[in-house]
Amino acid sequence: PTKQEMSGPEMEKNLYHDEEHMASVHLSEENGISIEGVVGDKLRIKPMDGMERSLDGQIPHRLYDINYADNKDNHPDDYAVPNTTDTDITPQSRLLWNTGLRIPVLIHPEVHVVADYDISRALKFDEKKIARYVAILGNSANLRYRSMVQPRVQLVIVGITVTNKPSDEPYMVKVEGYEATKNILYSDTIAAFNNYVMRQSYFDQSDIIFLITGKNMSRWDNQKLYTNTGGFAYCGGACTKWRVGMIEERVGSYYGVFVFAHEIAHSLGCVHDGERANPWPAGHIGSEDCPYDAGYMMTYKFAAPNMYKFSPCCQREVLNIYNRPAYHCLSEKNSVEARIYSSKLPGEVSSRTTYCKLVYKSYSYVEADKKYDMRKCIVKCFIDKKGGNMLIGAVDGVHCDKNKVCVLGNCTHKPSIKKAE
Incomplete structure (x- = not known):
């Protein structure tokens, strides 16, 4: 195995968080803006590697939700x-x-x-x-x-x-x-x-x-x-x-x-x-x-x-x-000064379909219903081609209305993500 001791300043420089909305993301500007992380309790975001860029050259991102069992x-x-x-x-x-x-x-x-x-x-x-x-x-x-x-x-x-x-x-x-x-x-x-x-x-x-x-x-x-x-x-x-x-x-x-x-x-x-x-x-x-x-x-x-x-x-x-x-x-502080600290948000960089597939990975066919009304911050995941589906809460950061995203289950204006202290 490869053992790594991490440089704190190196890891911190692109990390941002928003404590109020439980958001933690990594922002990179190499070859276009790339965001990856947690946008809230259930929302995640990640860049869509390999996908065609937008007309202005920006990297497409995917927002997706995860679900926890309440039992x-x-x-x-x-x-x-x-x-x-x-x-x-x-x-x-x-x-x-x-x-x-x-x-x-x-x-x-x-x-x-x-x-x-x-x-x-x-x-x-x-x-x-x-x-x-x-x-x-x-x-x-x-x-x-x-x-x-x-x-x-x-x-x-x-x-x-x-x-x-x-x-x-x-x-x-x-x-x-x-x-x-x-x-x-x-x-x-x-x-x-x-x-x-x-x-x-x-x-x-x-x-x-x-x-x-x-x-x-x-x-x-x-x-x-x-x-x-x-x-x-x-x-x-x-x-x-x-x-x-x-x-x-x-x-x-x-x-x-x-x-x-x-x-x-x-x-x-x-x-x-x-x-x-x-x-x-x-x-x-x-x-x-x-x-x-x-x-x-x-x-x-x-x-x-x-x-x-x-x-x-x-x-x-x-x-x-x-x-x-x-x-x-x-x-007791460790004598090794190299440390990792992150303020990234695990949720702004992934599509709803990717999210559905990750959560319902045991099903052979999984797709997100892209026509489903997102204003309630619920993602509809098809789990078969006959229309069988599951509903899960949207990950923080999913677009839900004009100039609005889902944050902790609410469709609201996107919160500011502050630089980690």
Whole structure:
């Protein structure tokens, strides 16, 4: 695999974000204006490579929507407590802190991202493209973490590993007989990935190591294979021997934006809202007093207005974890100065048809209904030639009316996208 340490200034210079509308985009002016990223919770944008340019030479762009399932039973087992009685949970390389109660102004979990072979191949093994993609994910996650007040949290991408060939990922546990659909057993894969990480010294200075996979995360239950889990992390695993997580991503969709932020929060100690405390780590509080139906980030409810925010229970847990000796790494700055930061928006650069095809990839025929009235910011996706269809919310930035675009499900004037600070 190719390991990259990222230059912060280089990655930041073309990144823009709009916190109010949860937008994060990368803007490039090489060979024409090109925009890629997240335009809101469900809207994405990307350049249409290979398409004919407009009369004035501009690159055509495609806006497309993604859809999340609103059902907590559809997302089981996306975190676990490590199977351990070990009290020494901290790698020796991270034991360099004073003790004492601390009320932080800001903590900055340092994340190393491993792009698996399928993700790397989809992005043509281009290190800049992969870095840009990861930067958008990281920035979009940070827009959601801005809802945390005590402590304030800002994720920092400190490195990316590009996987150049399948033999570079020996930790992938494939489902026998399902090779064509790229199913992997995620619980076995994450355990093997964790063992792999512990043997690689270049991960030592990262608080969290996340695997982004283009394969289908799967699990067996009563002899049936389920593929409805999009991410996994060890609860409270940051800074410890279990500081790994993974998400499933469909390149071009930025479908993993929500899951990435959600699973990182598991690593920082948060359980789902409404759930009791875990037996590990010691002193875990839990989130029983925050109802699931309030629809905060640590649910799969996706209910406005809380769907972009972390609940008070999750914030309380992160502060609780932060003040434990094993987690001092969360405010310890890495000695490596090269970092990735992104303010890109995963949504302004893709067509509705592309969006439909990415979301409903299991269907052989998928097309967007281009005649469908977009003023309600709903995309109609045909899933067969007989007119069978699905309706999904439009990604932020899709054109919906004269001089208007969809933003968080509303047809409104396009928001300004500010330069990242």
